[in-house]
Amino acid sequence: MLDCAFAAFLFHSSPPRSLVARRHAAMDARCSLKEAVVITGGTSGIGRAIAQSLAASTDFKVIVTGRQQQQQQQQQQQGQEEESRVTFVPLDLSDLNSVRQSQELLLQELEGCLLTRLVLCAGVFFAPQLKTKDGFESHFQVNHLSQQLLFSMLEPELRKSAAMGGADSRVLFLACGSSLFGQVDMADWAKPEEAVGVRGVSERLRRSCSSKLCNLLGMRQIARQYREQGIVANAIDPGLTSTRHYQHFLPPLLQRLLLGNARVAAILGRIFQVRSAERAAAGAVWLLTTEEVEGITGEYFVQDPLGMRNPRYLTQLPEHVQDEEMAAELWRFCERCVEERR
Numbered sequence: 001m002l003d004c005a006f007a008a009f010l011f012h013s014s015p016p017r018s019l020v021a022r023r024h025a026a027m028d029a030r031c032s033l034k035e036a037v038v039i040t041g042g043t044s045g046i047g048r049a050i051a052q053s054l055a056a057s058t059d060f061k062v063i064v065t066g067r068q069q070q071q072q073q074q075q076q077q078q079g080q081e082e083e084s085r086v087t088f089v090p091l092d093l094s095d096l097n098s099v100r101q102s103q104e105l106l107l108q109e110l111e112g113c114l115l116t117r118l119v120l121c122a123g124v125f126f127a128p129q130l131k132t133k134d135g136f137e138s139h140f141q142v143n144h145l146s147q148q149l150l151f152s153m154l155e156p157e158l159r160k161s162a163a164m165g166g167a168d169s170r171v172l173f174l175a176c177g178s179s180l181f182g183q184v185d186m187a188d189w190a191k192p193e194e195a196v197g198v199r200g201v202s203e204r205l206r207r208s209c210s211s212k213l214c215n216l217l218g219m220r221q222i223a224r225q226y227r228e229q230g231i232v233a234n235a236i237d238p239g240l241t242s243t244r245h246y247q248h249f250l251p252p253l254l255q256r257l258l259l260g261n262a263r264v265a266a267i268l269g270r271i272f273q274v275r276s277a278e279r280a281a282a283g284a285v286w287l288l289t290t291e292e293v294e295g296i297t298g299e300y301f302v303q304d305p306l307g308m309r310n311p312r313y314l315t316q317l318p319e320h321v322q323d324e325e326m327a328a329e330l331w332r333f334c335e336r337c338v339e340e341r342r
Contacts, residue, residue, distance in 0.1 A: 035115075037060045038115065039062065046280050048064070050285055054285060063109050096146060115158055115169070139207045139208050182210040183213070217323070217326060235301065296313070301314075
């Protein structure tokens with residue numbers, strides 16, 4: 001009786017041969033195609049360090065995006081060998097039309113490849129500009145709105161790659177600790193010129209934090225909405241870094257010390273745990289390449305300041321970051337904003 005029951009269990013739990021054959025065929029097709037990663041903000045700072053590391057240590061086709069004028073700087077800084085492994089696509093996140101126009105170029109670069117990684121790394125902090133040409137608050141559009149649009153444009157490619165079998169497609173947001181203290185203010189983002197004290201230090205800092213909170217809410221929304229389609233999304237906080245991300249926030253003297261003097265930067269780095277772009281990128285590269293996080297989605301990872309261990313995710317996020325209704329409302333608000341600016 002037991003043998004019969006066990007045989008029946010095996011018979012009913014084993015997938016049909018046709019399904020197994022289709023899975024093997026899908027995995028064979030995936031193996032025959034080169035995997036690709038798209039990195040926003042990949043021409044400088046942590047984004048550039050992530051691109052360099054992936055180009056040097058993996059078989060990914062690395063595609064970085066940035067403003068047109070950043071391409072010349074990128075070509076001057078990178079050697080010819082590395083340059084041949086990294087492809088540049090112009091994309092200005094402060095211009096929704098530029099984001100839309102990048103779609104065709106990105107799809108051309110992805111031809112014959114599987115887009116399995118999307119890194120949303122670009123961003124501004126303490127930006128001096130009040131609003132973009134599209135009329136939105138600068139931090140909100142550059143840090144979140146345009147990057148949600150980019151994800152939506154590339155989502156079919158991510159979904160297709162996941163459907164080929166083998167592993168999930170991964171979306172990774174670059175976060176910062178200040179995002180946990182942001183507030184959602186949709187009216188302010190749509191009409192920034194009507195806000196009071198818009199040019200004050202505290203106001204610009206508040207807007208920076210709020211835009212990064214949007215990233216976390218967007219990441220959680222992607223995790224919930226696209227998990228069944230094989231797309232996972234997480235965020236990582238690399239900590240303080242000695243990059244030009246803080247150029248509008250730090251006083252000029254401190255900028256010169258951190259960015260212009262390697263010895264002083266090293267001393268201050270030990271005291272305040274400030275990392276180089278290369279060290280800060282290590283955690284993101286690990287999350288993009290390791291099998292240890294396969295299937296994990298919707299989490300906020302924090303990088304070890306000393307780099308002694310792999311990133312770990314926070315077991316308890318603030319309640320406002322876990323607000324599913326707010327995340328869904330923000331997602332719909334961004335969709336309306338994009339549609340209205342067509």
